[in-house]
Amino acid sequence: QVQLVESGGGLVQAGGSLRLSCAASGRTFSTYAMGWFRQAPGREREFVASTRWSGRGVYYADYADSVKGRFTISRDNGDTVSLRMNSLKPEDTAVYYCAARVHSTAVVTSHREYDYWGQGTQVTVSS
Numbered sequence: 001q002v003q004l005v006e007s008g009g010g011l012v013q014a015g016g017s018l019r020l021s022c023a024a025s026g027r028t029f030s031t032y033a034m035g036w037f038r039q040a041p042g043r044e045r046e047f048v049a050s051t052r053w054s055g056r057g058v059y060y061a062d063y064a065d066s067v068k069g070r071f072t073i074s075r076d077n078g079d080t081v082s083l084r085m086n087s088l089k090p091e092d093t094a095v096y097y098c099a100a101r102v103h104s105t106a107v108v109t110s111h112r113e114y115d116y117w118g119q120g121t122q123v124t125v126s127s
Helices: none
Strands: 003-008 010-013 018-025 033-039 046-053 059-063 071-077 080-085 094-101 121-126
Touching (some): 003 121, 018 033, 046 080
Parallel strands (some): 010 121
Antiparallel strands (some): 033 046, 033 094, 094 121
16 A cells, blocks of 8 residues: 655744655655645645656756745655755745655646645744
8 A cells, every 4th residue: 555654844933944754655666756745725736846767866856936945855765755945934834745656757746647645744834
């Protein structure tokens, strides 16, 4: 049974930092794209960042414009992905979800194209 289990998140003041982690199990995810989405109340789930297999032993990282330069995604091993969030803003407040999908050569930013999901973890940034 495939599972994505997130950890991290919580409450932080604006300008602070948090780190999210996601561990996948139930199959081999080394060539899968793994990343993060977020969903604020009343809004659609949106792409944050993802990693995809290059085929040459490294992973490419892709970011939404809203987090570029502040967030860093890393693929710690084939089955674990982390998101380091710096300079957090109140508008970053949302439930953050880990997601995985089969390999693609290009970045996939639509949540509808992802196959597996974690349960979500709350990130709240106070002003």
